[in-house]
Amino acid sequence: MxxxxxxxxxxxxxxxxxxxxxxxxxxxxxxxxxxxxxxxxxxxxxxxxxxxxxxxxxxxxxxxxxxxxxxxxxxxxxxxxxxxxxxxxxxxxxxxxxxxxxxxxxxxxxxxxxxxxxxxxxxxxxxxxxxEREAKLQQALERNREINVAVGVLMERFRLSRQVAYERLRQRARHHRCKVRDLASQVVQLTEAVNSFLEDHRSAKTQR
CATH class of the missing domain: 3.40.50.2300 (Response regulator)
Incomplete structure (x- = not known):
């Protein structure tokens, strides 16, 4: 055998x-x-x-x-x-x-x-x-709020699973030679900026 x-x-x-x-x-x-x-x-x-x-x-x-x-x-x-x-x-x-x-x-x-x-x-x-990979991912997300939020944004925007969304974020960070946490922070900031702009735009239309 x-x-x-x-x-x-x-x-x-x-x-x-x-x-x-x-x-x-x-x-x-x-x-x-x-x-x-x-x-x-x-x-x-x-x-x-x-x-x-x-x-x-x-x-x-x-x-x-x-x-x-x-x-x-x-x-x-x-x-x-x-x-x-x-x-x-x-x-x-x-x-x-x-x-x-x-x-x-x-x-x-x-x-x-x-x-x-x-x-x-x-x-x-x-x-x-x-x-085991999913457990490690969950631990990483729980340790860092911005990574968790960024992964959630990618999941909603591109209809991805949590694992795939995190892998996309990690690959992008590697491509740009930056930390996943830093890239996640940028994603969160841009998302918040876009949401704020859209909210202001809706408010302006309502006031008219």
């Missing part, structure tokens, strides 16, 4: 035979496997050691698979790939609403899981990196 596939996978299934089969099969393929028969056991294991991905059965006793997936993501930043014997619409929609990175039906060959696992791990890492 290549180094690229050496991942740590949490497998959660209340069927002990399936759990053991998946764990042994994935272990033979080079994965490090963490096993759990229910949500509580899964959460306890993840508190001690973080996996790259969770392979979760949709229907678990107590806390069900989708609810577990939400907690794994929100509390530990661990994404989930669902595995279930059921392929009805309700189960699939519940998995999608919980942020699942995929939905596989049982029974399945362990070898056939590998492409889905690898794709899900890569996507999970991309999403984690995106969330």
């Amino acid at each position: 290549t180094e690229k596939r050496q991942r740590k996978i949490l497998v959660v299934d209340d069927d002990r035979l399936i759990l053991s089969t998946l764990a042994q099969g994935l272990g033979k393929l080079g994965y490090e496997v963490m096993e759990a028969a229910d949500a509580e056991e899964a959460l306890a294991r993840v508190k001690r050691q973080r996996p790259d991905l969770a392979l979760v059965d949709v229907r678990l006793p107590g806390i069900d698979g989708p609810a577990l997936a939400r907690r794994l993501q929100e509390e530990f930043g661990v994404a989930s790939l669902f595995l279930s014997a059921y392929d009805d619409r309700d189960a699939i929609e519940a998995a999608a609403a919980a942020g699942g990175l995929g939905y596989l039906t049982k029974p399945c060959n362990v070898q056939d899981l590998v492409p889905a696992l690898e794709l899900a791990v890569c996507r999970a890492r991309d999403l984690a990196a995106l969330r």
Whole structure:
């Protein structure tokens, strides 16, 4: 097995035979496997050691698979790939609403899981990196009012997302070899000047 596939996978299934089969099969393929028969056991294991991905059965006793997936993501930043014997619409929609990175039906060959696992791990890492960038952006905006206001102006004027608006501002600052904060200050000042001019113009028209 290549180094690229050496991942740590949490497998959660209340069927002990399936759990053991998946764990042994994935272990033979080079994965490090963490096993759990229910949500509580899964959460306890993840508190001690973080996996790259969770392979979760949709229907678990107590806390069900989708609810577990939400907690794994929100509390530990661990994404989930669902595995279930059921392929009805309700189960699939519940998995999608919980942020699942995929939905596989049982029974399945362990070898056939590998492409889905690898794709899900890569996507999970991309999403984690995106969330980290967004968190850093939010922190930067909270620290500086003018950058926050300038980004808001660009978002409204050009219908951009917050991330894209900030990137445009940062690229422009780099192009002009100035600090983002200084460029943001100019944007805010110009916006305030234009707004003031328009307000004066409207007032003058009203007085006529």
